[in-house]
Amino acid sequence: xxxxxxxxxxxxxxxxxxxxxxxxxxxxxxxxxxxxxxxxxxxxxxxxxxxxxxxxxxxxxxxxxxxxxxxxxxxxxxxxxxxxxxxxxxxxxxxxxxxxxxxxxxxxxxxxxxxxxxxxxxxxxxxxxxxxxxxxxxxxxxxxxxxxxxxxxxxxxxxxxxxxxxxxxxxxxxxxxxxxxxxxxxxxxxxxxxxxxxxxxxxxxxxxxxxxxxx
Amino acid sequence: xxxxxxxxxxxxxxxxxxxxxxxxxxxxxxxxxxxxxxxxxxxxxxxxxxxxxxxxxxxxxxxxxxxxxxxxxxxxxxxxxxxxxxxxxxxxxxxxxxxxxxxxxxxxxxxxxxxxxxxxxxxxxxxxxxxxxxxxxxxxxxxxxxxxxxxxxxxxxxxxxxxxxxxxxxxxxxxxxxxxxxxxxxxxxxxxxxxxxxxxxxxxxxxxxxxxxxxxxxxxxxxxxxxxxxxxxxxxxxxxxxxxxxxxxxxxxxxxxxxxxxxxxxxxxxxxxxxxxxxxxxxxxxxxxxxxxxxxxxxxxxxxxxxxxxxxxxxxxxxxxxxxxxxxxxxxxxxxxxxxxxxxxxxxxxxxxxxxxxxxxxxxxxxxxxxxxxxxxxxxxxxxxxxxxxxxxxxxxxxxxxxxxxxxxxxxxxxxxxxxxx
Numbered sequence: 044x045x046x047x048x049x050x051x052x053x054x055x056x057x058x059x060x061x062x063x064x065x066x067x068x069x070x071x072x073x074x075x076x077x078x079x080x081x082x083x084x085x086x087x088x089x090x091x092x093x094x095x096x097x098x099x100x101x102x103x104x105x106x107x108x109x110x111x112x113x114x115x116x117x118x119x120x121x122x123x124x125x126x127x128x129x130x131x132x133x134x135x136x137x138x139x140x141x142x143x144x145x146x147x148x149x150x151x152x153x154x155x156x157x158x159x160x161x162x163x164x165x166x167x168x169x170x171x172x173x174x175x176x177x178x179x180x181x182x183x184x185x186x187x188x189x190x191x192x193x194x195x196x197x198x199x200x201x202x203x204x205x206x207x208x209x210x211x212x213x214x215x216x217x218x219x220x221x222x223x224x225x226x227x228x229x230x231x232x233x234x235x236x237x238x239x240x241x242x243x244x245x246x247x248x249x250x251x252x253x254x255x256x257x258x
Numbered sequence: 259x260x261x262x263x264x265x266x267x268x269x270x271x272x273x274x275x276x277x278x279x280x281x282x283x284x285x286x287x288x289x290x291x292x293x294x295x296x297x298x299x300x301x302x303x304x305x306x307x308x309x310x311x312x313x314x315x316x317x318x319x320x321x322x323x324x325x326x327x328x329x330x331x332x333x334x335x336x337x338x339x340x341x342x343x344x345x346x347x348x349x350x351x352x353x354x355x356x357x358x359x360x361x362x363x364x365x366x367x368x369x370x371x372x373x374x375x376x377x378x379x380x381x382x383x384x385x386x387x388x389x390x391x392x393x394x395x396x397x398x399x400x401x402x403x404x405x406x407x408x409x410x411x412x413x414x415x416x417x418x419x420x421x422x423x424x425x426x427x428x429x430x431x432x433x434x435x436x437x438x439x440x441x442x443x444x445x446x447x448x449x450x451x452x453x454x455x456x457x458x459x460x461x462x463x464x465x466x467x468x469x470x471x472x473x474x475x476x477x478x479x480x481x482x483x484x485x486x487x488x489x490x491x492x493x494x495x496x497x498x499x500x501x502x503x504x505x506x507x508x509x510x511x512x513x514x515x516x517x518x519x520x521x522x523x524x525x526x527x528x529x530x531x532x533x534x535x536x537x538x539x540x541x542x543x544x545x546x547x548x549x550x551x552x553x554x555x556x557x558x559x560x561x562x563x564x565x566x567x568x569x570x571x572x573x574x575x576x577x578x579x580x581x582x583x584x585x586x587x588x589x590x591x592x593x594x595x596x597x598x599x600x601x602x603x604x605x606x607x608x609x610x611x612x613x614x615x616x617x618x619x620x621x622x623x624x625x626x627x628x629x630x631x632x633x634x635x636x637x638x639x640x641x642x643x644x645x646x647x648x649x650x651x652x653x654x655x656x657x658x659x660x661x662x663x664x665x666x667x668x669x670x671x672x673x674x675x676x677x678x679x680x
Contacts, residue, residue, distance in 0.1 A: 182287055257363075
């Protein structure tokens with residue numbers, strides 16, 4: 044298989060398989076959670092909790108002023124990833140081709156800025172897992188795995204764009220393959236939190252809302 | 259109740275519900291919960307990171323309720339939870355956690371970590387690992403209806419003393435009154451001035467109330483242990499008392515965990531809604547204030563602050579009533595830096611203050627509260643939980659601080675405007 048064939052495989056069957064695994068896997072994960080059920084609240088509630096649950100999904104995204112270093116780094120790479128995925132012009136063209144929905148991308152220098160910032164922020168979160176004794180003890184192989192598969196598309200994308208490392212075609216194929224690895228990893232790793240955090244926040248927020256307590 | 263390692267594991271499997279599965283699925287081991295826990299901040303020991311307290315439960319969840327976990331287990335890639343794992347967890351779930359719930363306020367993915375710790379305790383108790391002090395308290399409560407083992411006779415003596423002091427008749431087992439009043443053991447034992455205080459307040463407000471001889475305390479070691487059968491038995495006594503006396507309002511005492519047990523957990527552990535409403539005593543007093551039935555005179559001029567009990571404020575939703583009352587009787591009420599939902603725990607709740615082994619750690623973590631109090635330069639700390647009050651008094655004494663501790667009901671009673679003749 045030469046680099047053109049590799050790129051075509053990555054863009055074609057590879058992407059299809061990764062998408063199927065990601066969608067099926069994430070659906071299963073959500074079903075696994077929902078199937079466990081939640082007991083009915085029998086105490087007299089102060090509110091239904093539904094609006095508090097929805098509010099919590101957004102409210103807990105607000106940056107916490109304390110422990111600002113880790114939170115700032117986490118905030119930067121989460122926002123950075125979203126910006127890069129959805130506003131890099133070649134990505135917007137991909138979404139247009141696949142889903143038929145188009146929105147304007149952002150200039151390359153902006154995406155480049157977010158990429159460098161995100162890489163630096165991710166490096167910080169990794170170093171802090173080694174340096175901070177609490178985070179070191181908490182961290183498992185699964186946490187490092189999640190970090191690696193998130194980091195790879197960032198770096199390979201940056202390298203492909205700047206024509207670094209391998210030739211452009213191979214680098215682009217490697218980048219797309221790394222994205223597919225990330226997609227496959229979503230349902231089988233810690234990265235599931237990208238979906239289930241909404242459920243976790245809803246459950247907590249609604250429970251708090253029923254009791255009339257702050258989230 | 260019979261206990262065994264297998265029962266512990268089975269209980270842990272049973273308590274894992276959709277929220278817990280969502281929480282474990284979402285945790286990224288970021289470690290931010292550690293910074294919210296006094297047992298971590300005051301010791302800087304990573305083992306006290308809240309999410310680590312439920313690690314055995316996480317493994318059971320992964321191995322039993324996820325396809326990936328089942329595959330890992332089949333391939334021998336994950337270890338099953340052992341009896342030693344559960345034994346190691348006792349220190350983390352019971353001895354160094356007051357279930358204050360501050361960790362649940364900071365988790366970025368929104369995990370209600372203390373909800374999981376509360377469930378973890380159920381598994382440990384089913385495995386026969388609940389601390390002996392809590393088991394003893396549960397036995398005393400089941401046998402005598404009192405956490406500290408005070409029979410009804412003790413309360414009757416207190417009632418007589420309060421009647422003599424105030425000249426007000428206090429009812430026991432009187433049907434069809436407005437309120438059934440429950441106390442905590444600490445109130446019967448140490449802070450029994452609350453009986454006279456409430457007799458006077460209710461007399462002035464024109465409120466009828468009674469004690470019950472079958473349910474005079476609301477403390478519930480069954481909740482601390484995570485023993486739902488025991489918890490339900492205690493709740494059922496209160497339900498029986500209220501139903502037999504045809505009382506529609508039950509008052510939880512100045513005790514955070516009692517409030518959590520009777521107000522929020524109770525109907526869920528007995529499996530049916532109550533035919534009555536439950537209020538924290540401070541909610542009742544604030545309602546009387548709002549209705550103009552609670553009138554006070556004079557004001558505390560010295561600097562006072564308030565310690566929010568975790569189970570009543572952060573976890574129970576009672577945050578404003580105490581402030582309304584404090585502002586009524588004080589002109590110099592100062593909030594702590596972190597208050598209400600984010601208040602720092604005193605370190606004694608959740609059964610920790612009953613565990614002898616936990617005493618040195620409890621003393622150490624009081625450091626946070628000491629600093630909070632000292633930076634305000636107050637003369638008085640007011641609270642609305644007997645356990646907090648005890649812990650504060652002990653901590654203040656141990657640290658040679660020149661601060662007094664008061665219960666809020668007592669403070670309000672000190673300023674009660676007495677109009678009616680008793």
